[in-house]
Amino acid sequence: MSTPLNPACQNCKDRFSSIFCKADHSNLELIDAAKVCSSYKKGQVIFHEGAYPFGVYCINDGKIKLSHSGDDGREQIVRLVKAGDIMGYKALLSNERYTATATALEDSSICFIPKDLFLNVLQKDASLSFEMMRILSSELRKAELKITHLAQKPVRERLAETLLFIKETYGLEADGHTLNVRLSREEIANLVGTATESAIRLLSEFKKDGMIELEGKKIRLLDMPEIIRTANLHD
Amino acid sequence: MSTPLNPACQNCKDRFSSIFCKADHSNLELIDAAKVCSSYKKGQVIFHEGAYPFGVYCINDGKIKLSHSGDDGREQIVRLVKAGDIMGYKALLSNERYTATATALEDSSICFIPKDLFLNVLQKDASLSFEMMRILSSELRKAELKITHLAQKPVRERLAETLLFIKETYGLEADGHTLNVRLSREEIANLVGTATESAIRLLSEFKKDGMIELEGKKIRLLDMPEIIRTANLHD
DNA sequence: CGCGTCCAATGACTTGCGTCAAGCGCAAAA
DNA sequence: TTTTGCGCTTGACGCAAGTCATTGGACGCG
Numbered sequence: 165m166s167t168p169l170n171p172a173c174q175n176c177k178d179r180f181s182s183i184f185c186k187a188d189h190s191n192l193e194l195i196d197a198a199k200v201c202s203s204y205k206k207g208q209v210i211f212h213e214g215a216y217p218f219g220v221y222c223i224n225d226g227k228i229k230l231s232h233s234g235d236d237g238r239e240q241i242v243r244l245v246k247a248g249d250i251m252g253y254k255a256l257l258s259n260e261r262y263t264a265t266a267t268a269l270e271d272s273s274i275c276f277i278p279k280d281l282f283l284n285v286l287q288k289d290a291s292l293s294f295e296m297m298r299i300l301s302s303e304l305r306k307a308e309l310k311i312t313h314l315a316q317k318p319v320r321e322r323l324a325e326t327l328l329f330i331k332e333t334y335g336l337e338a339d340g341h342t343l344n345v346r347l348s349r350e351e352i353a354n355l356v357g358t359a360t361e362s363a364i365r366l367l368s369e370f371k372k373d374g375m376i377e378l379e380g381k382k383i384r385l386l387d388m389p390e391i392i393r394t395a396n397l398h399d
Numbered sequence: 400m401s402t403p404l405n406p407a408c409q410n411c412k413d414r415f416s417s418i419f420c421k422a423d424h425s426n427l428e429l430i431d432a433a434k435v436c437s438s439y440k441k442g443q444v445i446f447h448e449g450a451y452p453f454g455v456y457c458i459n460d461g462k463i464k465l466s467h468s469g470d471d472g473r474e475q476i477v478r479l480v481k482a483g484d485i486m487g488y489k490a491l492l493s494n495e496r497y498t499a500t501a502t503a504l505e506d507s508s509i510c511f512i513p514k515d516l517f518l519n520v521l522q523k524d525a526s527l528s529f530e531m532m533r534i535l536s537s538e539l540r541k542a543e544l545k546i547t548h549l550a551q552k553p554v555r556e557r558l559a560e561t562l563l564f565i566k567e568t569y570g571l572e573a574d575g576h577t578l579n580v581r582l583s584r585e586e587i588a589n590l591v592g593t594a595t596e597s598a599i600r601l602l603s604e605f606k607k608d609g610m611i612e613l614e615g616k617k618i619r620l621l622d623m624p625e626i627i628r629t630a631n632l633h634d
Numbered sequence: 635c636g637c638g639t640c641c642a643a644t645g646a647c648t649t650g651c652g653t654c655a656a657g658c659g660c661a662a663a664a
Numbered sequence: 665t666t667t668t669g670c671g672c673t674t675g676a677c678g679c680a681a682g683t684c685a686t687t688g689g690a691c692g693c694g
Binding site: 318 | 680681682683684690
């Protein structure tokens with residue numbers, strides 16, 4: 165949507181953590197030639213639920229949320245995307261419309277890879293498609309775990325897990341405690357699957373209990389109970 | 400676990416609806432030669448959450464449930480498997496232990512395909528692996544939709560969706576109304592993600608409202624409201 | 635500068651739904 | 665037959681959590 169500058173994939177800082185680290189060199193060059201890199205501002209929508217996909221997006225830099233909008237308009241965040249990740253592959257592979265909306269959580273730089281090229285490379289490159297299956301399996305595993313927790317665990321516990329999940333996904337700032345992303349209380353609630361007020365109240369409780377510190381949108385993790393460890397969404 | 404009889408894949412009645420309809424002929428023969436077919440009795444466990452996978456299972460005949468057991472021991476059913484479907488691929492592809500337990504809902508006949516062979520064929524056969532990705536994408540889509548509904552919809556609505564989902568999965572009996580599977584109330588509850596008593600109460604309500612008929616484990620669908628249609632778990 | 639908007643926070647109220655407990659029918663075992 | 669046990673059903677109760685409403689602070693804008 166703006167400022168295309170197309171950095172070479174080979175130089176991409178997340179080259180080795182992304183799916184494409186498995187791709188053959190020649191295929192990487194093909195992708196490199198065809199991709200279009202754009203930057204998006206915080207809050208901007210990259211693609212919309214219901215639209216037809218024309219390719220996949222690879223995050224060069226930034227953070228994205230993928231969310232469903234429920235029938236009553238409430239949003240449910242189903243995935244957090246970081247640099248090196250790709251998104252939009254689900255709709256592409258099943259040849260359907262997007263089931264989620266992608267919105268930038270901060271200013272981001274994102275490469276677009278056209279559908280035909282991506283599918284062609286996927287056909288030719290067995291290790292790339294194997295990696296793709298690995299990613300899909302992992303996402304499916306996380307989703308099924310989330311289903312179980314949503315059905316069985318109280319909000320308090322789910323919120324705690326969510327905070328740890330955010331930590332696993334985006335990591336911590338230099339101080340070693342602050343979550344390296346700014347989310348509104350509403351976004352946190354939509355990630356947990358609860359009402360905004362409930363999320364706020366429980367965050368206050370966590371703070372009172374000395375588990376976290378709050379400063380605006382900054383959240384610092386102090387003593388998150390170990391119990392959660394066994395049940396979180398790690399890879 | 401019993402009665403191996405190994406019917407040829409080429410003759411399998413679900414040959415054309417399964418993932419293997421996309422596989423190359425020569426690869427199909429390889430699989431045919433290596434697979435082991437067994438029959439399982441109702442209630443029998445095919446594989447257990449936490450165990451290491453040694454291959455994938457392809458349902459020849461029967462019905463299976465895949466379920467997580469929550470920390471408190473409560474079961475959450477995450478998938479219903481039917482003839483022609485495969486299961487166990489997620490653990491295999493991500494090279495982790497099973498995250499779910501597979502239990503036969505009725506007497507079933509299931510083929511086992513060894514890990515190495517399956518992965519090899521997957522490497523060689525692009526259209527098979529593409530089909531695999533399609534399946535994974537579709538499962539992921541359903542899982543994300545279920546997450547949204549669990550987070551946002553009341554139990555009554557989720558139960559109605561679940562009944563329609565069962566219908567989509569296993570179909571109806573000859574009378575055109577009765578769900579073609581027998582599930583306990585507890586299993587229905589574990590599919591919906593609610594307490595058994597709630598499921599029972601709401602089923603009674605549905606009956607009183609003339610939406611369904613109940614006769615033991617038989618459930619006949621009469622007038623399920625159209626509203627649900629837009630939000631169900633179809634393919 | 636004051637005004638409006640957005641978001642966080644908290645209190646009060648309501649309720650969906652989970653838990654507990656008791657009764658019932660049916661089928662297998664003794 | 666009686667007994668035992670299991671799954672289904674219904675009622676009563678309590679609480680977690682959702683909804684509604686108010687306040688206050690931060691920020692941008694005319």
